[in-house]
Amino acid sequence: MIPSPYLLYLGHSADFIGIKTSRGLATFRRDDCVGEFRHDDCPLTLDLPRLSMADAAARGAKTMVLGIANGGGTMGADLVADAVAALEAGMNVASGLHQRLRDVPRLADLARERGLQLFDVRDPPAHLPVGTGNPRPGNRLLTVGTDCSVGKMYATIALAEGLRARGLAADFRATGQTGILIAGAGVPVDAVIADFISGAIEQLAPARSDHGWDVIEGQGSLFHPSFAGVSTGLLHGAQAQALVLCHEPGRAHMRGIPGRALPGLRETIDMNLQVAKLTSPDVRFVGVCLNTSRLEAQAAADLCGRTADELGLPCTDPLRMGVDGILDHLA
Amino acid sequence: MIPSPYLLYLGHSADFIGIKTSRGLATFRRDDCVGEFRHDDCPLTLDLPRLSMADAAARGAKTMVLGIANGGGTMGADLVADAVAALEAGMNVASGLHQRLRDVPRLADLARERGLQLFDVRDPPAHLPVGTGNPRPGNRLLTVGTDCSVGKMYATIALAEGLRARGLAADFRATGQTGILIAGAGVPVDAVIADFISGAIEQLAPARSDHGWDVIEGQGSLFHPSFAGVSTGLLHGAQAQALVLCHEPGRAHMRGIPGRALPGLRETIDMNLQVAKLTSPDVRFVGVCLNTSRLEAQAAADLCGRTADELGLPCTDPLRMGVDGILDHLA
Numbered sequence: 094m095i096p097s098p099y100l101l102y103l104g105h106s107a108d109f110i111g112i113k114t115s116r117g118l119a120t121f122r123r124d125d126c127v128g129e130f131r132h133d134d135c136p137l138t139l140d141l142p143r144l145s146m147a148d149a150a151a152r153g154a155k156t157m158v159l160g161i162a163n164g165g166g167t168m169g170a171d172l173v174a175d176a177v178a179a180l181e182a183g184m185n186v187a188s189g190l191h192q193r194l195r196d197v198p199r200l201a202d203l204a205r206e207r208g209l210q211l212f213d214v215r216d217p218p219a220h221l222p223v224g225t226g227n228p229r230p231g232n233r234l235l236t237v238g239t240d241c242s243v244g245k246m247y248a249t250i251a252l253a254e255g256l257r258a259r260g261l262a263a264d265f266r267a268t269g270q271t272g273i274l275i276a277g278a279g280v281p282v283d284a285v286i287a288d289f290i291s292g293a294i295e296q297l298a299p300a301r302s303d304h305g306w307d308v309i310e311g312q313g314s315l316f317h318p319s320f321a322g323v324s325t326g327l328l329h330g331a332q333a334q335a336l337v338l339c340h341e342p343g344r345a346h347m348r349g350i351p352g353r354a355l356p357g358l359r360e361t362i363d364m365n366l367q368v369a370k371l372t373s374p375d376v377r378f379v380g381v382c383l384n385t386s387r388l389e390a391q392a393a394a395d396l397c398g399r400t401a402d403e404l405g406l407p408c409t410d411p412l413r414m415g416v417d418g419i420l421d422h423l424a
Numbered sequence: 425m426i427p428s429p430y431l432l433y434l435g436h437s438a439d440f441i442g443i444k445t446s447r448g449l450a451t452f453r454r455d456d457c458v459g460e461f462r463h464d465d466c467p468l469t470l471d472l473p474r475l476s477m478a479d480a481a482a483r484g485a486k487t488m489v490l491g492i493a494n495g496g497g498t499m500g501a502d503l504v505a506d507a508v509a510a511l512e513a514g515m516n517v518a519s520g521l522h523q524r525l526r527d528v529p530r531l532a533d534l535a536r537e538r539g540l541q542l543f544d545v546r547d548p549p550a551h552l553p554v555g556t557g558n559p560r561p562g563n564r565l566l567t568v569g570t571d572c573s574v575g576k577m578y579a580t581i582a583l584a585e586g587l588r589a590r591g592l593a594a595d596f597r598a599t600g601q602t603g604i605l606i607a608g609a610g611v612p613v614d615a616v617i618a619d620f621i622s623g624a625i626e627q628l629a630p631a632r633s634d635h636g637w638d639v640i641e642g643q644g645s646l647f648h649p650s651f652a653g654v655s656t657g658l659l660h661g662a663q664a665q666a667l668v669l670c671h672e673p674g675r676a677h678m679r680g681i682p683g684r685a686l687p688g689l690r691e692t693i694d695m696n697l698q699v700a701k702l703t704s705p706d707v708r709f710v711g712v713c714l715n716t717s718r719l720e721a722q723a724a725a726d727l728c729g730r731t732a733d734e735l736g737l738p739c740t741d742p743l744r745m746g747v748d749g750i751l752d753h754l755a
Contacts (some may be wrong), residue, residue, distance in 0.1 A: 165554050166619070170753050191617065223496050226649025226679060287621050288497070288614040290653040315656075318557025322621040322657025329649045345717065350556060364698075372649050 096155035103131035110242045115160030118270035127154045146182035159188040166191030187212035189270025217285040224291030226372040231301035235333035236311040241348040243341040244384035251411035253308040261384045262305025290326025292406040332372045341384040380419030381408040427486035434462035446491030448602035458485045476583045477513035490519040495523030504753040518543035520601025548616040555622030557703040562632035566664035567642040572679040574672040576642045577714035584639040584740035593636025621657025647687040662704045672715040711750030
């Protein structure tokens with residue numbers, strides 16, 4: 094496991110979505126976070142103490158988490174320099190980027206010299222199986238989205254917690270860097286070899302017979318031209334009986350693709366059902382989760398109400414309004 | 425490039441589809457093949473001289489090609505032993521399996537000692553871009569299938585050759601181990617990191633303005649629960665104006681998944697159009713290629729005729745009847 098407590102990295106980021114991994118840890122593992130590191134040009138904050146590398150180490154931070162996400166997942170010179178600074182201050186470094194910390198010779202050498210560790214969270218497990226799509230016992234719920242970064246992980250965690258609060262066995266199955274850091278386990282499905290996408294998810298959420306639920310974090314979108322292959326394999330591997338649609342109202346375009354409009358909610362539901370049926374013929378949607386963080390409370394409530402009416406499904410913002418409506422519908 | 429001539433490996437295989445890489449080289453690069461290597465329990469032949477490793481080396485073979493394909497792409501002890509024997513006989517070894525030759529210490533050590541080379545054809549290129557789906561100029565045709573191993577590569581090569589025979593510029597864009605060995609270039613799309621599937625294809629078939637065609641080899645099937653993620657990303661990355669459906673009549677079940685029926689041709693057409701439209705709104709099917717190798721000539725001709733009538737598209741077996749009907753329809 095990655096030694097805590099953590100210093101969360103924001104760096105030079107001015108993109109609230111781009112710091113989603115740091116944000117996820119600040120939300121769900123706040124007791125394990127001593128502070129945030131950001132440069133003067135970073136206008137964002139997680140409402141944690143702003144610390145230098147040295148101050149963080151002095152306050153006991155064991156690991157600096159490079160909790161940012163970017164398309165392609167490579168490290169620029171600025172990130173490498175800050176990782177060097179963290180190691181020199183005596184902290185381990187964890188990253189969820191595609192490019193591995195250990196593949197940067199300067200970081201690998203420095204970590205070895207100092208007796209510190211580099212954690213590459215996006216390393217997929219070795220020896221993944223090829224998926225089969227064969228029926229397996231167990232209850233599985235998967236979140237799917239209109240786009241990347243619309244709140245699927247938050248919704249998934251809330252649904253797993255909600256099931257447990259009702260006395261059911263339920264496991265959050267993380268599929269992305271943030272979820273894996275929060276849960277301490279999972280598979281970075283967008284980093285596996287393409288032939289093994291569905292197989293990785295079949296392994297992550299295997300057959301179970303305790304009447305409990307695997308609540309699986311979705312990734313990307315069937316409508317995202319960069320990542321729909323990942324979403325497709327995830328949908329097939331999950332073999333979910335229950336899907337929950339996630340969406341962020343008001344987004345101007347698909348994440349990273351200016352000019353490309355988001356799909357409609359009904360369109361997203363229909364396409365996901367069509368693809369999911371290949372391995373789960375009786376799959377159905379059980380609810381909709383909207384990320385309404387940019388809306389006032391009343392506007393958010395109104396939008397959830399209208400959406401529920403339009404789609405005939407319970408609709409909520411899991412952070413603001415909980416997920417009881419969806420869990421009732423699921424039961 | 426991989427030094428020729430080649431010794432083609434059949435090993436212990438009793439599965440005609442499982443030797444498809446050796447078979448592809450025997451078909452399309454026959455002048456570069458000195459013989460085939462098979463154990464006594466292998467009932468298959470490519471109608472090349474059956475040679476021992478030593479005899480092949482004596483006849484000038486420079487590289488033994490481990491031209492077999494299996495689900496998961498790992499090497500058993502038998503394959504490793506035969507690769508050792510090839511190196512000891514003085515030949516390089518090439519493989520298209522997921523597991524790398526160079527990752528087997530015994531092979532890596534032996535190749536170094538003997539001054540021979542190991543070629544891992546399924547190594548994806550480094551620094552792949554993330555796909556965007558943004559419109560790019562150029563004419564692109566992609567083959568898609570009801571299943572894996574139904575003849576997509578043969579059809580793709582025949583279509584590229586047919587276009588060139590009509591005086592057009594046309595490039596076969598290989599996406600699998602066999603095609604890459606035949607063409608000497610390409611991207612093994614099922615071996616790239618999942619986030620980069622569509623990006624790898626955008627790079628393989630980039631914008632072109634010479635009025636020529638990129639004729640792209642499809643992989644897997646949207647209906648294959650193991651590999652549909654690869655097929656989806658390939659379809660999005662190809663941004664093809666023209667699709668050709670490939671199918672092998674009479675197949676009992678989806679490749680590697682006993683009990684799972686193949687989709688219908690119309691169903692396969694509809695699903696591929698729906699997915700492809702995300703990045704190519706005006707995409708259309710221009711023909712159907714059937715692999716009729718198990719049928720008598722008259723039965724094959726009749727089936728192509730019936731299929732053409734049913735689907736309203738030219739239908740052919742590219743090896744038996746050529747692809748003129750499809751190219752006429754395309755023009």
